[in-house]
Amino acid sequence: MNWQQTIQSNPNIMMGKPCFVGTRIPVELVLEKMGKGESIPSLLEAYPSLTEESIRTAFLFAAESIKHDLIFSNAS
Numbered sequence: 425m426n427w428q429q430t431i432q433s434n435p436n437i438m439m440g441k442p443c444f445v446g447t448r449i450p451v452e453l454v455l456e457k458m459g460k461g462e463s464i465p466s467l468l469e470a471y472p473s474l475t476e477e478s479i480r481t482a483f484l485f486a487a488e489s490i491k492h493d494l495i496f497s498n499a500s
Contacts, residue, residue, distance in 0.1 A: 426481075427481045427482075427484045427485040427488065429445070430444060430445055430477075430478050430481040430485075431443070431444060431445065431451055431481065431482070431485050432444075432445050438450055442485065444473070444474060444478050444482075446473065447471075447473050447474070449471055449473070449474065451482045451485055451486070454467060454471075454474070454479055454482050455482055455483070455486055458479070458482075464476055464479055467479060
């Protein structure tokens with residue numbers, strides 16, 4: 425699974441936010457809905473242009489996006 429074939433960032437589509445190729449569906453939207461407990465079948469029903477594989481690819485994209493970021497803890 426290669427996210428570069430599934431996700432694109434185009435300044436003319438959704439202000440350059442990463443979206444699924446051929447759609448105006450931002451990756452951020454799908455990740456947020458999944459994080460809030462929405463199921464893959466429910467997303468597929470709401471967004472028929474997506475596939476289960478494209479939704480899973482969003483997680484690979486997110487992981488790659490933060491792979492080299494530093495994360496600071498607020499623990500005292």
